[in-house]
Amino acid sequence: MDSNKNRLSQIFTPDYIAEFMVKNIKQHYFSTHNESTIDKIKILEPSAGKGIFLNYILGEGFTDITAYELDQTLKTHLLRSYPNIKLKFENFLGSDANEKFDIIIGNPPYLGQNYNAQIFQELVKNYPICKKYFVGNMDLFYFFIHLGIEKLKPGGLLSFITTNYWLTKSKKTGIKHLKPHITKDCFVIYYFDLSKIKVFKDAKGQHNCIFVLQKKYEEEKQKKIDKKIDIIQVKSGNNQFNENPPEKIFIDILNKKNSPHLLKYQSAMTNKDLSKNNGWILKYPHDVKNVVEKIEKHCRFNGIKSDLIDFFVIRNGLILIKDDIFILKENTKLKIVDSDMFIKIDDAFIKLNDGEKQKLKKIYKSKVIQPFNYDKNDFSGYLIYLDKNEFKNQNLTIRNELVEKKYPNLTAYLNQYKGEHENILRNAKENIKDIYFPRRGSFITQYDTEHKRKLIKLEPYYDKEPKIFFSYISKSNVFGYTKDSYYATSDTYFLWLREGRNDIDYLFLLAYLNSKIVNFLFKAKNIMIKRSKTKLEEEIPIPNITLFRSKYQLIIIDLIRYFTSSIIHNIVSVDETKLDKLREISPNTYSQIRNEKPPRRIIDILLFILFDIVEEDIDILIEKYY
Numbered sequence: 001m002d003s004n005k006n007r008l009s010q011i012f013t014p015d016y017i018a019e020f021m022v023k024n025i026k027q028h029y030f031s032t033h034n035e036s037t038i039d040k041i042k043i044l045e046p047s048a049g050k051g052i053f054l055n056y057i058l059g060e061g062f063t064d065i066t067a068y069e070l071d072q073t074l075k076t077h078l079l080r081s082y083p084n085i086k087l088k089f090e091n092f093l094g095s096d097a098n099e100k101f102d103i104i105i106g107n108p109p110y111l112g113q114n115y116n117a118q119i120f121q122e123l124v125k126n127y128p129i130c131k132k133y134f135v136g137n138m139d140l141f142y143f144f145i146h147l148g149i150e151k152l153k154p155g156g157l158l159s160f161i162t163t164n165y166w167l168t169k170s171k172k173t174g175i176k177h178l179k180p181h182i183t184k185d186c187f188v189i190y191y192f193d194l195s196k197i198k199v200f201k202d203a204k205g206q207h208n209c210i211f212v213l214q215k216k217y218e219e220e221k222q223k224k225i226d227k228k229i230d231i232i233q234v235k236s237g238n239n240q241f242n243e244n245p246p247e248k249i250f251i252d253i254l255n256k257k258n259s260p261h262l263l264k265y266q267s268a269m270t271n272k273d274l275s276k277n278n279g280w281i282l283k284y285p286h287d288v289k290n291v292v293e294k295i296e297k298h299c300r301f302n303g304i305k306s307d308l309i310d311f312f313v314i315r316n317g318l319i320l321i322k323d324d325i326f327i328l329k330e331n332t333k334l335k336i337v338d339s340d341m342f343i344k345i346d347d348a349f350i351k352l353n354d355g356e357k358q359k360l361k362k363i364y365k366s367k368v369i370q371p372f373n374y375d376k377n378d379f380s381g382y383l384i385y386l387d388k389n390e391f392k393n394q395n396l397t398i399r400n401e402l403v404e405k406k407y408p409n410l411t412a413y414l415n416q417y418k419g420e421h422e423n424i425l426r427n428a429k430e431n432i433k434d435i436y437f438p439r440r441g442s443f444i445t446q447y448d449t450e451h452k453r454k455l456i457k458l459e460p461y462y463d464k465e466p467k468i469f470f471s472y473i474s475k476s477n478v479f480g481y482t483k484d485s486y487y488a489t490s491d492t493y494f495l496w497l498r499e500g501r502n503d504i505d506y507l508f509l510l511a512y513l514n515s516k517i518v519n520f521l522f523k524a525k526n527i528m529i530k531r532s533k534t535k536l537e538e539e540i541p542i543p544n545i546t547l548f549r550s551k552y553q554l555i556i557i558d559l560i561r562y563f564t565s566s567i568i569h570n571i572v573s574v575d576e577t578k579l580d581k582l583r584e585i586s587p588n589t590y591s592q593i594r595n596e597k598p599p600r601r602i603i604d605i606l607l608f609i610l611f612d613i614v615e616e617d618i619d620i621l622i623e624k625y626y
């Protein structure tokens with residue numbers, strides 16, 4: 001693709017998808033309108049390409065058709081093929097928002113703002129719609145949705161095929177205007193999840209969806225009418241099908257035939273549940289919701305559901321000016337002989353004083369994190385961890401002199417890279433005097449019960465408090481834990497307990513977070529840990545252990561703690577006496593877990609009993625939907 005084509009984002013829709021979308025929108029439209037009016041229906045294709053949609057629109061008997069296409073090289077072809085269509089070879093985003101349509105359909109261009117800032121700047125300069133709805137991190141097709149919504153008549157329908165990432169994004173990541181605009185003016189009435197099908201052969205790793213929006217009538221807005229959302233999703237597990245979906249099944253959907261490859265249901269999420277600011281989990285079947293609610297029933301504190309965010313502040317590990325310099329690798333920049341340490345300055349190894357040795361901390365990358373644990377031996381090196389606030393309330397030049405006096409060799413080592421480090425700080429608009437310290441991750445702000453802001457120094461926490469942590473990129477629930485000294489780079493997230501929240505049972509929580517129950521929540525709520533952790537903070541409910549009161553439940557909780565502790569400490573053998581009480585109260589459960597099962601499995605079994613959930617029910621749901 002040449003750069004101009006690239007900029008236009010020309011990827012054409014396969015015939016069977018275009019045919020499906022056109023027939024589908026027609027069905028939807030005529031389910032509420034009189035079919036004899038087809039001549040009166042104004043239909044718009046905002047980015048026609050070679051006219052794949054136009055072909056089927058004509059084929060379905062529509063006559064009042066308008067289409068836009070920016071690429072002049074397609075002009076001759078389009079004019080020749082579609083003489084009866086109002087073709088406009090200009091930018092759709094410049095078209096008049098007051099010219100209204102009954103149906104808008106197509107495959108708009110996808111183009112991320114991040115890598116195409118210049119193109120977006122031009123659009124913002126030239127077109128009011130772009131000026132109104134521009135936000136960093138957005139995609140070009142958001143503008144097509146915005147203008148599409150404005151150009152719809154009340155009751156009118158818009159159907160696009162797009163990537164599906166925008167649905168699960170939160171307001172910090174580019175959907176700031178899109179979701180409020182959709183929820184204010186439209187209902188989402190239909191969502192076809194194509195993420196398991198390869199629709200565009202050339203677009204690698206892209207996940208797509210087809211959605212239908214219906215513009216609200218004024219009255220529907222005022223009366224705050226709600227509407228259900230119809231979902232179609234492809235069943236998992238058949239790669240052959242996913243690569244080459246039999247085109248016929250798309251027509252089967254329209255003929256209301258069942259396909260073994262597809263699931264059709266109404267989402268447990270209705271339009272009133274769609275948040276303006278957060279991700280939408282449209283693929284949310286009622287039977288999944290029932291189990292989620294059953295889990296959440298045990299996660300109430302004073303009657304209110306509590307999530308991770310209510311207990312913890314989730315923060316990254318340490319951001320350094322330069323990892324290679326601040327993390328000393330043994331035998332290259334650091335030598336350890338018995339209990340002495342030597343740092344490399346100007347080709348010589350200089351011995352560190354005792355205070356300096358205290359400031360070298362083993363540091364880990366997120367790859368070492370395992371469920372309940374971490375690989376202790378796989379540390380990345382020794383971090384130079386000096387604390388800015390050890391010398392606070394000083395003029396910064398004097399402060400640095402004091403640091404140099406107390407830590408002469410560490411600072412001499414760092415000063416070898418002074419110019420480079422100052423540059424990095426300067427470019428990041430940070431204080432260039434801070435060359436000896438971690439840039440972030442050594443403090444967090446907390447608010448005490450009187451809402452007073454407090455700066456909490458993390459060094460003692462990294463050194464010895466109990467810590468739960470997880471990798472910043474993960475599809476599943478892997479939570480590590482230790483009470484030992486554990487410093488980590490910024491690819492690790494830490495759960496820091498909020499001020500005043502001392503009612504956390506770490507062992508139990510750790511068991512729960514690593515459990516099959518939470519794994520199910522990850523799937524049900526479409527949680528993937530990425531750089532943004534909002535979903536995790538707000539979607540993982542925390543069990544309230546005090547709600548479990550029966551003798552049997554208390555025995556189970558004790559056992560969960562016991563087995564969790566065995567995993568943490570790598571203890572393989574089971575202390576039989578720990579199981580005595582269980583054997584007495586429930587010989588059944590006892591024999592179930594005494595079957596030589598690994599501790600993680602036992603914990604899962606115990607948690608299922610505690611939450612009163614049948615494991616097979618979850619297995620069936622996972623098999624069916626995910």
Ligand SMILES: C[S@@+](CC[C@H](N)C(=O)[O-])C[C@H]1O[C@@H](n2cnc3c(N)ncnc32)[C@H](O)[C@@H]1O
Pocket residue numbers: 007008009010011012013046047048049050051052053068069070071090091092093106107108109110
């Ligand atoms: C993803 S392709 C889809 C084309 C066609 N709808 C299809 O499905 O095959 C997007 C098309 O939009 C055109 N395009 C890009 N930006 C446009 C704009 N601002 N106004 C009108 N057309 C545009 C491109 O040239 C390209 O042909």
